[in-house]
Amino acid sequence: MTAPDRPVARPRLHRHAAGGLAWSLGILAVLIATWYIAAGLVRLAGDTSAAAKLPFPHDVVVKMIDTAPTLLDAAWSTGSRAVVGFFIGLAVGTTFGVVMIQSRWIEYGLVPYILASQMIPLIALVPILRAILKDSDLVRLYVTAYVTFFIVSIAVLRGLKNASPTALELMGSLNASRWTTLRYLQFPAALPYIFSGLRVAAPLSLIGAILVDFLGARNGLGYLLVASLSIGSSQSTLLWATLVVSLFLGLLFTRAVVLVERRMSFWQPAFRDPLR
Amino acid sequence: MIRPARPPSSDATDPTDPSGPIGEPIAPHHHHEPLAERSDHPIAIAVDHVTKRFETGGGRGTVALDDVTFGIRVGEFVSLIGPSGCGKSTLLRLVSGLVTPTAGTIRVNGLGPLEARRKRQFGIVFQSPVLFDWRTVDANVGLPLQVFRRPKAEIARRVRELTEMVGLADFRSHYPWQLSGGMQQRVSIARALTFAPPFLLMDEPFGALDMITRDRMGNELLQIWARTPGTTVMFITHSIPEAILLSDRVVVMSAHPGRIVTTVDIELPRPRTEAVRESAAFYRYENELRRMLHEAEGAHG
Numbered sequence: 299m300t301a302p303d304r305p306v307a308r309p310r311l312h313r314h315a316a317g318g319l320a321w322s323l324g325i326l327a328v329l330i331a332t333w334y335i336a337a338g339l340v341r342l343a344g345d346t347s348a349a350a351k352l353p354f355p356h357d358v359v360v361k362m363i364d365t366a367p368t369l370l371d372a373a374w375s376t377g378s379r380a381v382v383g384f385f386i387g388l389a390v391g392t393t394f395g396v397v398m399i400q401s402r403w404i405e406y407g408l409v410p411y412i413l414a415s416q417m418i419p420l421i422a423l424v425p426i427l428r429a430i431l432k433d434s435d436l437v438r439l440y441v442t443a444y445v446t447f448f449i450v451s452i453a454v455l456r457g458l459k460n461a462s463p464t465a466l467e468l469m470g471s472l473n474a475s476r477w478t479t480l481r482y483l484q485f486p487a488a489l490p491y492i493f494s495g496l497r498v499a500a501p502l503s504l505i506g507a508i509l510v511d512f513l514g515a516r517n518g519l520g521y522l523l524v525a526s527l528s529i530g531s532s533q534s535t536l537l538w539a540t541l542v543v544s545l546f547l548g549l550l551f552t553r554a555v556v557l558v559e560r561r562m563s564f565w566q567p568a569f570r571d572p573l574r
Numbered sequence: 575m576i577r578p579a580r581p582p583s584s585d586a587t588d589p590t591d592p593s594g595p596i597g598e599p600i601a602p603h604h605h606h607e608p609l610a611e612r613s614d615h616p617i618a619i620a621v622d623h624v625t626k627r628f629e630t631g632g633g634r635g636t637v638a639l640d641d642v643t644f645g646i647r648v649g650e651f652v653s654l655i656g657p658s659g660c661g662k663s664t665l666l667r668l669v670s671g672l673v674t675p676t677a678g679t680i681r682v683n684g685l686g687p688l689e690a691r692r693k694r695q696f697g698i699v700f701q702s703p704v705l706f707d708w709r710t711v712d713a714n715v716g717l718p719l720q721v722f723r724r725p726k727a728e729i730a731r732r733v734r735e736l737t738e739m740v741g742l743a744d745f746r747s748h749y750p751w752q753l754s755g756g757m758q759q760r761v762s763i764a765r766a767l768t769f770a771p772p773f774l775l776m777d778e779p780f781g782a783l784d785m786i787t788r789d790r791m792g793n794e795l796l797q798i799w800a801r802t803p804g805t806t807v808m809f810i811t812h813s814i815p816e817a818i819l820l821s822d823r824v825v826v827m828s829a830h831p832g833r834i835v836t837t838v839d840i841e842l843p844r845p846r847t848e849a850v851r852e853s854a855a856f857y858r859y860e861n862e863l864r865r866m867l868h869e870a871e872g873a874h875g
Contacts, residue, residue, distance in 0.1 A: 467698075469721070472694065472721045473692050482717065482720070565751065
């Protein structure tokens with residue numbers, strides 16, 4: 299028989315992670331340097347109101363430290379609702395995808411409405427929802443779930459069709475039920491697609507929640523943005539600080555999705571040890 | 575080098591009974607009876623005047639199989655050989671109830687193919703191994719038993735036996751993509767045998783392997799079959815030497831439409847050792863089958 303291969307239980311991930319991190323940090327340094335140069339040029343031009351709009355990065359960092367409790371509080375209000383809404387959207391979207399895969403008729407009947415649901419501009423939907431639900435938290439949940447559900451249902455539908463015809467024949471030869479086939483074959487085979495969708499949905503759900511803050515909430519990251527804009531140019535440092543926090547929160551969401559993906563669909567060609 | 579399996583134990587039951595525990599049809603160093611003795615075994619698969627037409631866009635359809643009749647006896651190893659387009663894969667799908675015939679009847683142990691499939695009579699090995707990348711070798715081999723909701727302990731026991739039988743005991747926690755093509759196909763064979771099905775249907779299982787691996791896999795399959803007595807094998811191939819090496823009988827088919835040209839009994843002794851493979855009789859069969867395949871091609875253009 300064949301000579302035993304190198305025994306490898308699971309592929310090692312992140313072989314090139316260190317190099318990648320160095321690159322990312324390098325790009326970050328270039329971005330910060332560009333910011334400094336831009337802020338310096340605006341000051342050299344002598345336009346004081348413009349200079350107030352574009353503070354130096356270290357001013358923003360100082361502001362972030364000074365207003366840490368406010369920022370964290372806002373991040374919690376927006377972020378926690380976005381996460382819960384994201385999971386609701388994930389559950390609803392998965393349900394839709396699974397229902398649609400059951401028959402062509404259901405799929406062809408539902409897909410146009412799912413697509414149409416995303417044609418409605420969120421900016422118009424939010425005031426209506428607020429008028430009906432009267433609660434910012436509920437609106438945030440609804441909007442984030444709404445954004446996520448669409449991406450997930452399309453990804454699940456596409457992913458469930460990813461199982462190979464021969465693999466379906468194999469399950470058929472074992473007389474596996476529809477549910478068993480879904481559980482053992484179609485759903486695992488769909489995971490790469492689902493996670494691709496979730497990577498897109500994670501930052502979008504956060505943006506959805508911030509939009510709700512923006513349109514009349516009394517707290518949250520979006521509220522801070524509006525507040526610092528309306529108070530005047532003196533508060534532009536707070537605006538930038540809030541933007542940086544939003545950015546970090548978005549990166550955190552995406553990173554979390556990627557980490558779960560690596561655990562759950564480690565077998566994907568993209569995650570295998572590149573040397574094997 | 576197949577490791578000796580456990581001797582037959584008392585819990586062996588009718589393998590066709592889906593409700594009973596999956597027993598121990600694995601006997602050590604058993605060799606199937608000579609062909610002459612098996613010729614009075616009952617017919618296990620009866621294909622009677624079967625025609626299969628696939629409807630295509632133009633409304634005329636393609637005739638994949640035209641009036642095909644043949645039988646396979648219990649415990650027999652029968653190969654179907656023919657050019658691509660002769661409908662041999664379709665025949666395998668018809669027998670296992672994955673496709674229904676346009677005309678004619680198929681009986682499998684007296685049942686219709688669909689009923690037989692429901693009673694889990696078929697272990698199928700496809701040309702590609704069709705392993706699940708997210709499952710280890712163990713979990714892939716155990717998949718059928720998991721589908722049948724067998725107790726965990728029983729699954730573990732069968733998986734251990736089968737992975738040993740196909741020589742993958744050291745690779746049980748590997749993932750399919752960490753194995754060579756030959757090893758992947760052995761996992762696929764082990765998976766087909768975990769629930770001790772009375773029928774092993776193989777659709778060009780070694781077609782994607784290189785010649786050296788292919789030769790070795792043929793020998794291993796014979797040894798595995800020798801340890802699962804009573805298993806009836808329907809084997810599809812386009813390799814003449816492979817068909818002769820493995821089979822009790824070779825069914826020769828022609829293409830467009832798929833028809834049976836002739837059936838050749840392979841009266842070579844078992845086990846099919848190196849000496850048998852190099853014998854004059856082996857070469858005579860090879861020449862005979864090659865001539866028949868060429869004639870069949872000539873007759874149908």
